[in-house]
Amino acid sequence: ISDEGMEAFAEALVKGALHNLEHRDMKALTEATSKGALDNLQYLNLQDNQIGDQGLKSFAEAISKGTLHNLQHLNLRGDQIGDEGIKAFAEATSKETLKELATLNLSMNQIGNEAIKAFSKALSMGALTNLQSLDLRCNVIASEGMKAFSDAISKGALHNLHDINLQSNRIDSEGVNAFSEAISRGAFNNLKHLFVNWDDGDEGLKAFAGAISKGGLNNLEHLGLENIEIGYAGMDAFCKALSMGALNTLKHLDLTQTTVGDEEMEVFTEAISRGALNNLEYLDLDDNDIPC
Numbered sequence: 001i002s003d004e005g006m007e008a009f010a011e012a013l014v015k016g017a018l019h020n021l022e023h024r025d026m027k028a029l030t031e032a033t034s035k036g037a038l039d040n041l042q043y044l045n046l047q048d049n050q051i052g053d054q055g056l057k058s059f060a061e062a063i064s065k066g067t068l069h070n071l072q073h074l075n076l077r078g079d080q081i082g083d084e085g086i087k088a089f090a091e092a093t094s095k096e097t098l099k100e101l102a103t104l105n106l107s108m109n110q111i112g113n114e115a116i117k118a119f120s121k122a123l124s125m126g127a128l129t130n131l132q133s134l135d136l137r138c139n140v141i142a143s144e145g146m147k148a149f150s151d152a153i154s155k156g157a158l159h160n161l162h163d164i165n166l167q168s169n170r171i172d173s174e175g176v177n178a179f180s181e182a183i184s185r186g187a188f189n190n191l192k193h194l195f196v197n198w199d200d201g202d203e204g205l206k207a208f209a210g211a212i213s214k215g216g217l218n219n220l221e222h223l224g225l226e227n228i229e230i231g232y233a234g235m236d237a238f239c240k241a242l243s244m245g246a247l248n249t250l251k252h253l254d255l256t257q258t259t260v261g262d263e264e265m266e267v268f269t270e271a272i273s274r275g276a277l278n279n280l281e282y283l284d285l286d287d288n289d290i291p292c
Contacts, residue, residue, distance in 0.1 A: 040070055047105070048078040056085030063092040072100050077135070078108040086115035094122035096129075103133040107165065111136065116145035123157035133163040137195065141166070146175030150182035163193040167226065171197070176204035183208070183216035191217060195224035201259075202234030209234075213241035222252040230255070235264040242276035252282040261289035 051059070056076070062068060086106070116136075122128075141149075152158075171179070176198040182188065194217065198204040205228065211217075230238075241247075260268075265285075271277075 039067065041068060042070055042100075043073045044068075044071060045073075045075045046079060047075045049080075051076070051079040051081060051085075053082050053085035053088075055079075056081050057088040060085075060088040060092040063089070063097050064095055066095075066097045069097065070100055071098055073103045074098075074101060075103075075105040076109070077105045081106070081109040081111065083110075083112050083115040083118075086111055087118040090115075090118040090122040090127070093127040094125045096126055098128060099130060101128055101131055104128070104131060105135040106139070107135045108138040111139040111141060113142055113145035113148075116141050117148040120145075120148040120152040120157070124152045124155055128158065130160055131158055132160055134158070134161060135165045136169070137165045137167040139169050141169040141171065141175075143172050143174035143178070146171055147178040150178040150187070153187040154182045154185050159190065161188070162190060164188075164191065165195040165224075167195050167197050167224065171199065171204075173198075173200040173203050173207075176200065177207050180207040180211035180216075183211035184214045186216060188216065189218055191220055193222040193224075194220060195226075197226060197228045201229035202231045204228070205230060205234035206237040209237040209241040209246075212246040213244050215246075217247060219249055220247055221249060222254075223247065223250055224254040225258060226254055226256040228258050230258040230260055230264060232263045232267070235260065235267050239267045239271035239276065243271045243274055245276075247277065248279060250277055250280055252284075253277070253280060254284040255288070256284050256286045257288070259289055260285060262291065265290055 049055075056079070153161075166179075179196070188194070205225075217223075272280075
């Protein structure tokens with residue numbers, strides 16, 4: 001590959017011209033980056049390709065060599081990546097090769113527990129210390145994965161994280177309990193934006209409420225709890241925490257499609273009338289069971 005050709009390739013990368021990539025194409029990309037042609041690359045968008053595990057394994061080779069040391073934004077959304085690909089990616093990042101990375105989008109893949117365990121181990125070893133935004137929505141992460149991830153965060157990993165999306169995974173009561181425990185320890189106190197939901201509606205919300213009542217998430221500005229089945233018990237626990245001053249920095253609360261009805265709204269309205277969420281600017285209650 002000539003210098004002129006690599007310059008043209010790099011320019012195409014920056015303009016987001018990589019579409020319909022498959023794993024064999026990732027080998028070519030790996031070879032190009034390994035030659036140092038993309039040393040100054042800061043933004044890489046590989047969204048909605050067919051990279052798969054094998055493709056990400058190839059790309060991880062380039063990462064492990066430190067050839068993308070200036071990369072700040074990486075988008076791997078919807079690239080058919082599963083556990084084996086993320087394991088390779090985790091191993092590469094554990095060598096502190098992406099020190100400048102600020103945003104990482106891994107949404108809409110097939111990332112499960114084993115992948116998140118490996119990823120969490122890498123985080124605990126000092127990987128991605130400058131990461132500010134992490135998108136893991138629409139994967140298959142369940143309780144074991146959430147336990148490993150929450151444990152890593154509790155031990156100081158991702159201390160610069162401001163924005164995380166965990167929605168549409170397979171988080172059950174054990175997973176939300178582990179996540180809530182990490183919140184109660186102050187592990188996520190730098191978060192500004194949190195988007196999460198879980199399968200066990202009220203029980204999960206009670207655990208979450210207990211965590212925020214202890215001062216967790218004390219800098220949060222935007223909370224998205226869409227698509228959770230919230231009943232009276234869950235809303236009552238949540239509102240009691242709010243009445244104690246929890247989430248007093250919150251500006252945006254999204255409770256879309258949470259099955260909230262009359263009883264739940266009555267509890268919520270009472271908490272608001274007592275001064276809860278006094279900095280709230282935007283409340284979304286779309287598509288619930290509130291009568292007109």
